[in-house]
Amino acid sequence: KQEVTQIPAALSVPEGENLVLNCSFTDSAIYNLQWFRQDPGKGLTSLLLIQSSQREQTSGRLNASLDKSSGRSTLYIAASQPGDSATYLCAVRPQGNQFYFGTGTSLTVIP
Amino acid sequence: GAGVSQSPSNKVTEKGKDVELRCDPISGHTALYWYRQSLGQGLEFLIYFQGNSAPDKSGLPSDRFSAERTGGSVSTLTIQRTQQEDSAVYLCASSLALRDRPSQETQYFGPGTRLLVL
Numbered sequence: 052k053q054e055v056t057q058i059p060a061a062l063s064v065p066e067g068e069n070l071v072l073n074c075s076f077t078d079s080a081i082y083n084l085q086w087f088r089q090d091p092g093k094g095l096t097s098l099l100l101i102q103s104s105q106r107e108q109t110s111g112r113l114n115a116s117l118d119k120s121s122g123r124s125t126l127y128i129a130a131s132q133p134g135d136s137a138t139y140l141c142a143v144r145p146q147g148n149q150f151y152f153g154t155g156t157s158l159t160v161i162p
Numbered sequence: 163g164a165g166v167s168q169s170p171s172n173k174v175t176e177k178g179k180d181v182e183l184r185c186d187p188i189s190g191h192t193a194l195y196w197y198r199q200s201l202g203q204g205l206e207f208l209i210y211f212q213g214n215s216a217p218d219k220s221g222l223p224s225d226r227f228s229a230e231r232t233g234g235s236v237s238t239l240t241i242q243r244t245q246q247e248d249s250a251v252y253l254c255a256s257s258l259a260l261r262d263r264p265s266q267e268t269q270y271f272g273p274g275t276r277l278l279v280l
Contacts, residue, residue, distance in 0.1 A: 055204070082267075083267055085267075085268070085269065087271075092273075093273055093274075094166070094253055094255075094271035094272050094273045094274050095205075095253070095255075095269075095271040096271070097268045097269060097270065097271075100267060100268050140204070140205070142205070144267070147218075148210040148212070148218040149207045149210070149218070149220070149221065150195070150205075150207060150269070151207070152197075152204040152205040153204055154202075154203060154204040155204065
């Protein structure tokens with residue numbers, strides 16, 4: 052069974068700082084990997100999706116990378132803002148129908 | 163356009179009662195997922211519907227859980243004889259899920275139903 056781990060569990064940074072969130076998975080046979088943010092009491096919002104054949108995806112201040120062979124993905128957030136405060140989740144999809152989610156990194160950006 | 167909607171947003175029930183949770187996916191999305199998010203835990207896959215194919219029920223934790231998807235659109239998740247450990251947020255997501263167009267695998271989530279079993 053695929054295991055997804057996210058480190059750190061919580062992170063607090065001052066506004067303007069660049070930061071990296073980490074996601075690791077145990078089985079490299081994945082179809083894609085998706086990063087989400089979840090605001091308190093809300094559902095998940097998709098940020099970036101990386102196919103297994105890709106190495107990175109970018110959207111605005113966000114950049115996600117994928118190293119399938121080592122079972123790792125990172126989410127880089129540039130010039131962090133208080134509005135980036137949320138829980139960030141990564142999810143991997145093996146060849147089947149299930150997505151496996153990590154437990155998330157809770158990010159606080161301090162003004 | 164309209165996103166994924168779920169109802170009710172909150173549900174409090176007594177142990178042993180049955181509950182029904184509803185999900186309205188984005189129009190035209192062929193795939194629909196149900197997940198459960200317990201306090202301090204990651205999302206747990208429950209069930210997957212894709213078009214007219216038989217659903218993937220491999221994540222359902224017990225036979226008290228069942229789900230239907232009528233007409234390829236609205237889905238209901240039913241929990242019979244609820245237990246306190248069923249308390250969680252139940253999230254629904256939909257996607258176009260076309261493997262030949264992978265960019266449309268993106269899942270869109272509803273706001274969830276927060277279930278509390280007393």
